[in-house]
Amino acid sequence: MTPTLHPRLLNGRAGDPAVFVEALHASGAVLFDCGDLSTLSPRHLLRVEALCVSHAHMDHWADADRLLRPLVGREKTLAVVGPDGFAAKLHHRLASYTWNLVDRIPLDLVLEVTEVRAAPPFPRTRLRLQTGFVPEALSPLPPDPDGVVLQLGALRLRAAPLDHGTPSLGFALEEAVHLNVWRTRLTERGLPTGPWLAALKQAVADGLPDDHPIPIFARAAEAASAPVQPLGALRNLVAATQGQRIAYLTDFADTPANRATATALAARADTLFIEAPFLAADAAIAAERMHLTTTAAGAIAREAGARRVEPFHLSPRYLGREAEWIAEIEAAFGRGLGPPD
Template sequence: MRPSIHCELVNGPFGDPAVYADIMFERRALLFDLGDIRELPPRKLLRVTHVFVSHTHMDHFSGFDHLLRLMLGREKTIALYGPAGFIDKVGHKLQAYTWNVIQNYAGNLVFDVYEVHDNGTLRNARFRSLSVFQPELQPDLHIKDDELTSCGAFKIRCAVLDHGIPCLGFALEEAAHVNVWKTKLDQLGLAVGPWLRDLKHAVLTGAPMNTPIRALKRSADGVMPVTLPFRDLCGLVQITAGQKIAYIVDVRYHPSNAERIQHLAFGADLLFIESPFLEADSAHAARKNHLTALQAGTLAAHAQVKQFLPFHFSPRYTDRGEALLEEAMRAFSGALKNAAIADG
């Protein structure tokens, strides 16, 4: 099955956190955290429509300036999500610069900024380059069932976690995964092409059966456009469960956090989870409000994720990244075994 989300840990396990999630068939990308993002080429960054920031410690947020520098002057709207206080933090970053000529720029760059409060309130404000990035407060929204937002065929859920300060965990969920049967396409004499995106969209949004779809038909002269009703084409696709990606960084290990993380990440195909310290240094990890690799592996196992990627390694283990990885993986398989024994 060809995945529709391709995730990339931008700076490897020791670098500043940032995960680039490329949603290939929607020609857009999402970013989880805004650490150092200079490794991402501009063509990739320009696809970004949504940015989810766990918290504004510098290693998770300093990349905002790079994003701003690249987007400035373009006609573009970017949604930014973060924890309580996030609107002010973005506002301060924007007001750090001098904008006396910004209204001469061709494109209006817009940041729609949302901050998540533990009671489910979603405060939000708009910053437009045309208005010299002065905050324009919008009416409060409310999060229902942890669902922060949706974009295209995806929804993003979040949990407010404890890192000494509020820190957000995120899960990106695809509504369903749509695959096209190439053999059935051939049998109908249809050609692959961008129209398959419309077909997939019709499937995912439950379009009426008489919805016209502009397809491509093979003929002796090459490929010709043809309009067919959705009912004639829906058999070309197979729907399977969508992908789920979860992202957890900078959290203390305690029952309330563990419960929220397991609920958010449950059954994920891939979990990115911080593993900064070895269990031997657990007192230090707790003092700094972080997980150990063993705790990360245990959480991943209890959340029954299919795959997990430990990252955000502390520089104190620069030559010992393998040890963190091994400890996390051992905890993952060990906890799974213990769970199986307990169930049995």
Template sequence: MLKVQVLGLPAQDNALWVVADTGQGQTRLLLDCGAGTLDTLPFAEVRAVDHVLFSHLHMDHVAGFDDLFRATFDLPGRVNHVWGPPGTARILSHRFRGYWWNHAPELSGTWHVHDVDGQAIRSLRFELHEAFEVAHEEGTRPVDGPLFTTPEVSVEAVPLRHQGVCLGYVVREPERVSVDPAALQALGLKGGPWLAALKAGATETLDVPGTPHDADELRTRLLRRQPGESLAYLTDFRLDEEEQARLAPLLAGVGTLYAEAQYLPEDADLARRNDHTTAAQVAALARAAGVGQLCLLHLSRRYRAERWPEFLAAARAVFPATHFPAGWPDEGVG
């Protein structure tokens, strides 16, 4: 299950908090970290974040990093990972070193920062006991699949255009494999450890129990597969017909698209000049990609609160399954 929370308020800095939970384990993701976005999260949750993923390093997407860093800089035994476009390691190195680390030799904390340009990932390591003074090169690898995969989730990067490289992200749960109880009963079999072995990919012959059975035949008759949940996060990007044609296949079938809606359609020229989108444009992308639903965020401060419902109306005219994050006013203000 993907538990998702949009952080921040309309026309203020936003971020996305995602917990991928299988029941056996969790992976916590923070996508962007604007000013004040962590205020509603429990401190223990902030300290448990596994990966921070920046779309880009404009102030409204990184201004809350110091709050995160203060909570997580010195967690012994934990490894911190930060992902972002080219320049992320350079910018964060200044944030790391922007304090008086007179106790650093007594402390422990490791930070891995990964610069992603869409074709390659350059990784660097920073150590707290060195007061973060040294950027240790950890090599470069091609982007030929997900940025990373855990037992609970995989994350892919989607390069976007926003006055340079900006990154969108697609988060996917692994395929779900379940046992069909009716098929199990029809075969006259009882559950047991052999089912776990079958789901784990056992081959040849299984002992069920005391009777040998062909594993491939059991797998065909008993196991049912379905895709896990998925989401995409796209913010601060220019969206024209060419970009829509490129992005739609990359988002095909995603469960929920969380996307910026900086401008109303009447300000499409302004959106184009600033490399942003309108609510109608991002709704057209959601329709072309065939996503399950669209959640609008990152509204421009230029609009008064009473105009926020116009964003929903403009998007729903193109893609009806559009909504605001929980807690945002859907119909009116006041």
């Protein structure tokens, strides 16, 4: 199966938390936390369609301005998901700048913030460049039977608060279903690979009728004059399997309630990004600071049935002891971690 989601831990296992997720054949990207975004180019930053912030501790969103700066002057709607009260924090941050010349910028930057609480409905707020980012209340997000807080094309985002002395959101990003193209069938029929396959898969996912036209082109520049075939003639090029799932869990105490929430979010994750700041011998320090140990992180991953674990948030006190840190996580997880993303 060719994976759709390609996540990248931006600052290694010991740097400020941030995970950048790209989707195959999709122009947009998802960003989990933004403690340090210096490794992302402006081209990557412009692709971010959803910013998911676990909580407002500085190491998790200190670099939000680096994301927002290139968006000013572009027509853009950015979905933001954060914990209870996050819209006010984002507003106050933006209010620290002067916006007296925004009437000269014809293109509007719109931030739509959803605050995830223990139970829905979830408050929603709009902040627009052309009003100087004055908060505008939107209709709350109603309960969703599947727990989805944001839909991004074929991707669904779930979120739930964990206890870190303050609410800290855990996230799961998944495909509703994974649609894979049979390359052998493309070759047999003399059809090219290319961006047209994204439209084909989206049409299949949306259940469009057999007579829906699908342009076939290898390069975007050819789209306008591309030959067309009906969806019904192309359906057998696409196979449906269980969707890919990525989970991101950080900054929470090792309590039974937190474990239950974290395990549910990470259930059957193809890749689980999970914090593990402290070695098992320092469990008392971890408990006092409301963080996980290596053994707790590995156990949560094992209980969730995660296929692969990517630990991060390594405390600086263990620099030079990474092998010991990884060995403890692997022992609790029950198998090796593999190379870092």
